[in-house]
């Protein structure tokens with residue numbers, strides 16, 4: 001079912017929707033970019049369709065809407081503990097691109113299907129989410145969603161295409177039909193990007209023996225000088241899910257406080273530091289090895305299917321202050337893996 005809705009009329013519909021939903025979309029924050037005189041595009045609540053930045057990629061992913069940067073888990077006093085709650089009055093509409101919608105599926109797997117226990121703090125916000133897909137008719141710089149198979153999705157309640165002075169809207173979830181009843185009917189089925197400028201080859205690691213050789217590659221050492229271990233790549237990533245827990249005491253003389261979950265980053269120097277000061281990944285290269293394999297090998301190895309954790313949004317490539325291209329890192333790893341495989345094949349033939 002499709003409609004044409006003028007921007008003016010869409011603002012009225014947004015006003016109606018806001019009675020029942022909080023609406024989040026990518027918004028422009030003037031002069032807040034990490035480079036001088038640049039803007040920041042990140043997710044925030046909107047009141048008007050004119051606030052939605054649809055023709056640029058957001059710098060931050062939509063995950064901060066339902067997996068907040070800092071989230072209170074529980075409150076404690078000296079002898080008591082109370083679980084936190086969330087504002088339950090409204091559900092959430094999230095405008096998100098196809099790669100990010102696929103990224104939400106990756107986070108669902110990590111938080112809801114990873115062991116016997118669902119993560120309640122994730123679930124209680126995730127359950128509120130209704131997705132309005134922002135159609136991508138062309139990819140942006142650094143996108144490699146097609147290589148990652150995350151350029152398409154049917155996992156949305158509604159889809160929108162921005163046109164001059166209005167929008168085409170497809171409604172899939174009947175919950176939203178009443179808001180668009182009476183609008184101009186128009187055939188509209190969203191399209192998906194079928195090719196990106198950036199293409200990535202995925203590594204084919206087919207045995208533990210190959211994995212061990214990958215682990216010892218010299219190639220990782222190149223990152224020891226290049227990577228600053230700043231963690232910016234993890235922060236903008238749609239699928240990075242690591243967190244730390246912090247106990248915050250309200251003042252020096254009391255034991256009252258709260259426990260928060262805050263985003264963390266596998267690229268930070270102290271991420272693996274344990275009691276006694278022992279760390280398991282002590283160089284930037286070792287951390288890059290962990291991140292890369294996690295994104296294009298470990299997740300798939302653990303959960304099966306044909307999905308990798310990385311959805312090819314390319315945000316980490318744009319954000320890296322050292323211009324380290326994660327897409328090129330994946331392709332370079334694939335070349336190294338191919339070399340390992342052909343050397344193994346050659347040595348097997350010699351011993352026959």
Ligand code: SF4
Nearest residue numbers: 237310311313314316
């Ligand atoms: S690793 Fe980079 S390209 Fe892949 S999902 Fe994360 S930010 Fe996007």
Ligand code: SF4
Nearest residue numbers: 227228230231233320
């Ligand atoms: S790859 Fe780039 S963004 Fe990521 S930790 Fe290293 S320097 Fe920072």
